[in-house]
Structure formats: C-alpha cells, structure tokens
Amino acid sequence: MAELEHNYNEDSIRSLEPREHIRLRPGMYIGKLGDGSSADDGIYILVKEVIDNSIDEHVMGFGKTIEIKISDHKVQVRDYGRGIPLGKVIDCVSKINTGGKYDSKAFQKSVGLNGVGTKAVNALSSHFRIQSVRDGKLKxxxxxxxxLTLDQDLQESNQRNGTLTIFTPDDTIFKNYQFNPDYLENQIWNYAYLNAGLTINFNGKKFYSENGLLDLLRNKADEESVRYPIIHLKGPDIEIALTHGNDYGEEYYSFVNGQFTTMGGTHLTAFRTAVVKTVREVFGKDYDASDIRASIIGAISVRVQEPVFESQTKTKLGSIDMGPDGPTVNAFITDFIKEHLDNYLRMYPETKEALKKRIEQSERERKDMAGVKKLANQRAKKANLHNRKLRDCRLHFNEDKGEKPLLSTLFITEGDSASGSITKSRNVDIEAVFSLRGKPLNCFGLKxxxxxxxxEFNLLQHALNIEEGLEGLRYNRVVIATDADVDGMxxxxxxxxxxxxxxxxxxRNGHVFILETPLxxxxxxxxxxxxxxxxxxxxAxxxxxxxxxxxxFKGxxxxxxxxxxxxIGENIKLxxxxxxxxxxxxxxLSYYMGKNTPERQNFIIDNLKIEKDIVEEVYA
Known part of the structure; x- marks a missing residue:
C-alpha cells in the first residue's frame, strides 16, 4: 500500500483526447461490446447512431428515402436529407460536442442531442468515410x-443532396463480430413503423409502413388470437396501439423520438399505469392491475424536446418534461390515455365487452392458481437455501451495474457430466449453471x-427470478447448453x-441463446x-x-x-x-410441439436426406 501511495504523483495523471477516451472506454459510449449475437451489442449501436442522423433529417421534413447496405462486417448508409454543411463535415464526425442538434431551431425532438454518436462510430471503426452533397458540391x-487519413477537396457533383456514411467496426475492439440480419431487420422495421411514409431500402428489401404503430402490432400479434381489434390512438407528439391476446406476460414496444427504448422508462411506466387506471374507471370496478395487463400487447411512441436517457445507448428514458413549459411525460401520457382510451371504449361497446371478458378470464386463472402457487413458492424458498440444481455466480443482471453484469449468464444443462464440465471451467463472477435431471415436461397447451x-420448472423460474416479470431477471443471457444429438435437440x-x-x-427481449460447441x-x-x-x-x-x-464429441x-x-469464455459461440x-x-409451438400435423409431416418428407446426399454435399 505504501508503495502504491509513493507512486501516486503528477506523472500518474493523464489527460486523454476524446478519440483516445472512446477507444479506451468504449462501454461508456456504446454499452457492451459483444460479437453481434445479442441485439444490444455495440455493433448495432454503431449502426443505430448513423441511421438516427438520417431519421432526424426525415423528421425535420428532408428526405423520404434511406438506403442501407450491411454485409457481415461493413455498413453503408445514404440519406437524401440536406447533407452536412460542407465546411463542417470533418468536425461533425470527429470533434466531440460538435453538431447541429444543439441548435433547437434546426432540429426539434431528435434522438441525438449529445454530439457523441458518429464520433464514437468514427473512433471505433478501422475505416470510416463520410460524404456530404449540398447544392451541386461534394465534400x-x-x-x-x-x-483523419483523407481530406478530399470540394468537388462538383450531380448527385442528390444528402449524406453517405460508410464504416467497418474495428475488429481489435469487436472480437469475432458478425452482423445478424434478423436483428438488423427488426431494428429497421422499428424505424419504418415510427416514421410512416419513410421508405428504407435495406440490402435490396423495402421497409415501409403506412399506419405506424398499428402496423407494428399487426405484425407482432397473432390476428387469430387477439381478443379485439387493435386500438390505435394518435395525438400531437404521442401515438399508442394496444390489444390483448392469449399469451402469458405483457408485451410492450416503447419509443422516444424514434428511439426504441428496450429498457422502457418513465413513458412506459406511465402507459402501463394509465391503462389500468382508465380501465378501472370505465368499468367502475377495482380490477387487479395484473389481470388488466395480463396478455396485453401494447406500443407507445412519444416525442419530447430534450429527452434525458439513463445511458448513452438511450435504451431507458429518465424523468423529463414534454418541453420547456409543458407537463411531465407522466402527466402528458396519463391525460392522453384517460381521455382518448375512455372515449374509444365507450364508442365501441363490442371492444369494451371483449376487453372485460379477457380481464375476467385472467382474474379466474389467477385465483385458480393462487393455492398451488403459494405451496410451490414455499417449497422453492426451502429449496433455494440448498438448491443443488443451481450453481450461482457472484454478479447478477438485476443487482449490479457495469459491463460485467451485462454478461451474466445462466447455462441450463442436462446431466451431471455436462454441468460438471461447465461448472469447473466457468467464470464464477458472471456464469451460473442450472442442471436438469432429464427431459423436461412438454408444456405446450398447458396452463x-x-x-x-x-x-424443476418452479426452481428454474425462481433461479431466473422472473415470476413477476423481467424487472428482476438475474441473468442477462439464458443459455441452453445441450448435446448436439437427437436427445439434446x-x-x-x-x-x-x-x-x-x-x-x-x-x-422477445433477446435473453435466450443456444450454446454452440464443437462437434x-x-x-x-x-x-x-x-x-x-x-x-x-x-x-481442417x-x-x-x-x-x-x-x-x-458425442456429448x-x-x-x-x-x-x-x-x-464459454471470450470466444463463446451463441x-x-x-x-x-x-x-x-x-x-x-403448434407446428413444432403440437400433434403430428400434416404440415410438419410434409416438411420432414420434403427435407429428409439420406447419408449419401450428405456425403455428396460435404465433398461437393
């Protein structure tokens, strides 16, 4: 200790340039790094930061089309907005706290207000090119x-106004990364839903929405199982859509200024609370909140002038006002839903009656389950003191902050030998193991x-801490680790x-993975x-x-x-x-786990391959 104190002097103090700081502490700017196997990995944040700028141009009324091309490792985004002012192109992508969004007259209710986004993309890319076209000139x-490696002189150009950004994430920071097309498509669809009338062309595919959040719920909800037609309400700076289905849990999609807030925040809390309050007032009954929200599918989008997010990645909205002289987000949303949802339910009695039946069904199911739940939780509480199935880790997603808890993982294994190998080789800080004793029950269609x-299910539920929802989830990654044979599948x-x-x-929230191990x-x-x-x-x-x-390796x-x-370390394949x-x-579920349907039989027959076919494919 004395030696450490002796070495702490003026030479210990360093001042980093912004670019150096971003590269030294990338997690402060883009969250966890990752390899692209999780939707919240840093490479998707880089894509989002660039697209956000193009979206903000569209919101301000400039540009109806955005062209996006993304391969395994390279990203290209071209918008047709106004283009970055030519004299400030380099500054806008390299100097921290430089940008047009500090001028509230030029940009209203945009996502990127902190002047960091594209600078972080630039600093964390092995190659980054920015190009702006304005009024026949290109920079x-x-x-x-x-x-900076190239400062191209101003040129004449016949291209349309707008900005082109091309970048390749640095593989010395994002190890073994690869973009997942499914994550990208979900990300781009959200942009389309939130900007009705905008066309996004992504890798040759068109993304377009005419009806905003109504289209989002139509694509997320099973039309055959929704209990009533989707309620779609719009007002200045707010749009909501909601219905009820038959699935368990609550399903929400929340947005602020076009940003998908995966962790929710004050706007989502206000939405959930306001729906309960309004429904109780409409029916004049003090329904339990969980019965009202059971099986709900909802979406909310709000626009505010200066959103305050709880992190640079903008996944959770903090407490904020709608504007300098406006109400809080909470009050704004509550007042809107109270007025418009109340009016809607009174105008459409069939929807009102269907909603009532759904709530009362949830109420019956909850009461029917109460006795069983109480006994099971008592057993689980005793078992948790000596839960032989769970070998826990030290850091948990719901208790600790920082990049490490984002990597908190629960491996679900089958058999003592597999769980033993993982337990001995795991990182005890962030990796836990839950061991199954055999094949679990097929619960399709069960209550x-x-x-x-x-x-076993009850102990797994308690290990994850998800009985009351995802707020208490103890592990960010739930990894199914089974043998790559028929039984394991x-x-x-x-x-x-x-x-x-x-x-x-x-x-839905991207917490479940399959562990890939070598054969x-x-x-x-x-x-x-x-x-x-x-x-x-x-x-090989x-x-x-x-x-x-x-x-x-057979198992x-x-x-x-x-x-x-x-x-299962740094090079884990998930x-x-x-x-x-x-x-x-x-x-x-009905296709894979239901009775032996003709569709599944036909699929197996059409795709069945004999050993000769497989050998020919391998050596082709």
Missing part, C-alpha cells in the same frame, strides 16, 4: 480508428399452473416451449482445430494433412473442463433465439 473525408406444480425444444409458453418476454477436434502434434460442422472438419483435415487425430460431458473453458416479424408464438 468527403476518411478516417482510420478516428484519425401456467404447471410451472408451480412441476418442481429434443431437450432444447422442450425448454424453448417452456419459455415461449409461459415467459415469452424472455425470448470435432482435429489435431496433430503442432496444431489443434475445433470444428462445428462436417465442412469445417474436412477443411486438408489444412493439417498426414492423417491428423480426429475426435468426435458435452466428453469435453474436458480445460477445453470447455475455451468455448446462437440467439429470435422471433421473426411475421411469426407468432402459438403458430411456432
């Missing part, structure tokens, strides 16, 4: 890791009572059925290559030559703890479970 510049009646499907049936929000180890005396499929194995054999040793338990540590825009939970 371009290029950077490498935030350092939620089964979660409490089945001891079956267990995988049964677990996914459990989550989709009873806790769909866990999947083969190919090695000689010098090199070892791990292969995840037959094609990679053949490539060709590379190592002279009859290398080949090991086929996770066969992989030694030392080797397993390589697959496959996210993503719900597509045009698929619904009930259709997925």
């Amino acid at each position: 371009a510049a290029e950077f490498e890791r935030g350092v 939620k009572k089964v979660v409490y009646e089945n001891e 079956h267990i995988r499907l049964l677990l996914l059925t459990f989550f989709l049936q009873f806790f769909p929000d866990l999947v 083969f180890r190919v090695r000689n005396k010098k090199d070892t290559i791990y292969c995840y499929n037959e094609t990679e194995k053949q490539e 054999i060709r590379k190592l030559g002279k009859k290398p040793e080949i090991t086929r 996770l338990g066969e992989i030694s703890p030392d080797e397993f540590g390589k697959f 496959k996210p479970v993503i719900l597509q825009k045009d698929t619904t939970i009930q259709k997925i």
Whole structure:
C-alpha cells in the first residue's frame, strides 16, 4: 500500500483526447461490446447512431428515402436529407460536442442531442468515410480508428443532396463480430413503423409502413388470437396501439423520438399505469392491475424536446418534461390515455365487452392458481437455501451495474457430466449453471399452473427470478447448453416451449441463446482445430494433412473442463433465439410441439436426406 501511495504523483495523471477516451472506454459510449449475437451489442449501436442522423433529417421534413447496405462486417448508409454543411463535415464526425442538434431551431425532438454518436462510430471503426452533397458540391473525408487519413477537396457533383456514411467496426475492439440480419431487420422495421411514409431500402428489401404503430402490432400479434381489434390512438407528439391476446406476460414496444427504448422508462411506466387506471374507471370496478395487463400487447411512441436517457445507448428514458413549459411525460401520457382510451371504449361497446371478458378470464386463472402457487413458492424458498440444481455466480443482471453484469449468464444443462464440465471451467463472477435431471415436461397447451406444480420448472423460474416479470431477471443471457444429438435437440425444444409458453418476454427481449460447441477436434502434434460442422472438419483435415487425430464429441460431458473453458469464455459461440416479424408464438409451438400435423409431416418428407446426399454435399 505504501508503495502504491509513493507512486501516486503528477506523472500518474493523464489527460486523454476524446478519440483516445472512446477507444479506451468504449462501454461508456456504446454499452457492451459483444460479437453481434445479442441485439444490444455495440455493433448495432454503431449502426443505430448513423441511421438516427438520417431519421432526424426525415423528421425535420428532408428526405423520404434511406438506403442501407450491411454485409457481415461493413455498413453503408445514404440519406437524401440536406447533407452536412460542407465546411463542417470533418468536425461533425470527429470533434466531440460538435453538431447541429444543439441548435433547437434546426432540429426539434431528435434522438441525438449529445454530439457523441458518429464520433464514437468514427473512433471505433478501422475505416470510416463520410460524404456530404449540398447544392451541386461534394465534400468527403476518411478516417482510420478516428484519425483523419483523407481530406478530399470540394468537388462538383450531380448527385442528390444528402449524406453517405460508410464504416467497418474495428475488429481489435469487436472480437469475432458478425452482423445478424434478423436483428438488423427488426431494428429497421422499428424505424419504418415510427416514421410512416419513410421508405428504407435495406440490402435490396423495402421497409415501409403506412399506419405506424398499428402496423407494428399487426405484425407482432397473432390476428387469430387477439381478443379485439387493435386500438390505435394518435395525438400531437404521442401515438399508442394496444390489444390483448392469449399469451402469458405483457408485451410492450416503447419509443422516444424514434428511439426504441428496450429498457422502457418513465413513458412506459406511465402507459402501463394509465391503462389500468382508465380501465378501472370505465368499468367502475377495482380490477387487479395484473389481470388488466395480463396478455396485453401494447406500443407507445412519444416525442419530447430534450429527452434525458439513463445511458448513452438511450435504451431507458429518465424523468423529463414534454418541453420547456409543458407537463411531465407522466402527466402528458396519463391525460392522453384517460381521455382518448375512455372515449374509444365507450364508442365501441363490442371492444369494451371483449376487453372485460379477457380481464375476467385472467382474474379466474389467477385465483385458480393462487393455492398451488403459494405451496410451490414455499417449497422453492426451502429449496433455494440448498438448491443443488443451481450453481450461482457472484454478479447478477438485476443487482449490479457495469459491463460485467451485462454478461451474466445462466447455462441450463442436462446431466451431471455436462454441468460438471461447465461448472469447473466457468467464470464464477458472471456464469451460473442450472442442471436438469432429464427431459423436461412438454408444456405446450398447458396452463401456467404447471410451472408451480412441476418442481424443476418452479426452481428454474425462481433461479431466473422472473415470476413477476423481467424487472428482476438475474441473468442477462439464458443459455441452453445441450448435446448436439437427437436427445439434446429434443431437450432444447422442450425448454424453448417452456419459455415461449409461459415467459415469452424472455425470448422477445433477446435473453435466450443456444450454446454452440464443437462437434470435432482435429489435431496433430503442432496444431489443434475445433470444428462445428462436417465442412469445417474436412477443411481442417486438408489444412493439417498426414492423417491428423480426429475426435468426435458425442456429448458435452466428453469435453474436458480445460477445453470447455475455451468455448464459454471470450470466444463463446451463441446462437440467439429470435422471433421473426411475421411469426407468432402459438403458430411456432403448434407446428413444432403440437400433434403430428400434416404440415410438419410434409416438411420432414420434403427435407429428409439420406447419408449419401450428405456425403455428396460435404465433398461437393
């Protein structure tokens, strides 16, 4: 200690340039880094920061089309707005706290107000090009890791006004990254829903919405299972849409100034509270809030002049006023819903009656489950004191802050050998293990009572702490780690059925993943290559030559703890479970887990391959 104190002097104090600080502490600007397997990984924040600028131009009335091209590692965004003022092109993408959005006359109710966005993209890219066209003149510049490498002279141009941004995230910061097209499509669809009339062309596909949040819910809700037509209400600076379905949980999509606030915030809290209050007043009954909100599917978008987010990544709105002289966001939303939802339900008695039936059904189910729930929770409380199924970690998603808790992971394994290998090789700070004793119950079509009646499901629910919703979720990543054989795939499907049936929000919010582990180890005396499929194995054999040793891992338990540590550490391969825009939970579950339907039979027959076909494909 004395030595540390002795070394602490003027030479210990460093002053970093903004570019250096962004590169040294990227998490402060874009959240966790990641490899692209999670929707909140940094590479998607970089994409968002660039597109946000183009969206803000559209909102201000300039540009009806945005062109986006994204490959595995490269991003290109072209808008047709006004273009960055030519004399400030370099400053706008390289100097912190420089931008047009500090001038409230030029930009009203935009997302990017802090002057950091594109500077962070620039600093964290191995190559970054910015190009602006205004009134027949073109100005371009290029950077490498935030350092200017090309300052192109002003040129004549016949291109349309607007801004072109091209960048490649730096692979020394984003290790082994790759853009997931499903995440990108969800991100771009949200932009389209929030900006009715805007056309976004993404990798040759058109994204367009005419009816805003109404279209969003039409694509998210199963038309056959919604209990009444979607309620769609719009006013100055606010738009909401809501309905009820048959799934468990609450499903919300909340936005501020076009930004998808995945963590919610004051606007979502106000929305949830106002719906409950208004429904109680309309029916004159003190319904339980959980019964009103059970199976709700809702979306809300608000625009405010100076939004205050709880992080640079803008995923959660803090407390803020609607404008300098306006009401709080809470009061604004509450007043709007109280007036317009009340009027709507009185104008449409059929919708009102359908809503009442849905609430009363939830009430009956809750009361029916109360006794079972109480006994199960008592058992779980005792079991948690000595829960042999759970080997916990030290840091948790709901308790700790910083980048490490964002990596908090629960591995769900089957059998003692697999859980033993993971337990011995895991990072005890952020990685926990829950061990199943065999194949879990197929819970498709069953009532939620089964979660409490089945001891294993109940203990898993308590380990995750999701009984009352995702607010208390203890692990940001829930990873299904099963063998890559028929039994392992079956267990995988049964677990996914459990989550989709009873806790769909866990999947919708991008918390569920499949662990990919190698099928083969190919090695000689010098090199070892791990292969995840037959094609990679053949490539490894060709590379190592002279009859290398080949090991086929039949189960996770066969992989030694030392080797397993390589697959669940920095280079972990996770496959996210993503719900597509045009698929619904009930259709997925009935297809895969329901009775042997003709559709599934036909799919198996059409796609069945014999060993000869597989061999020919591998060696083709």
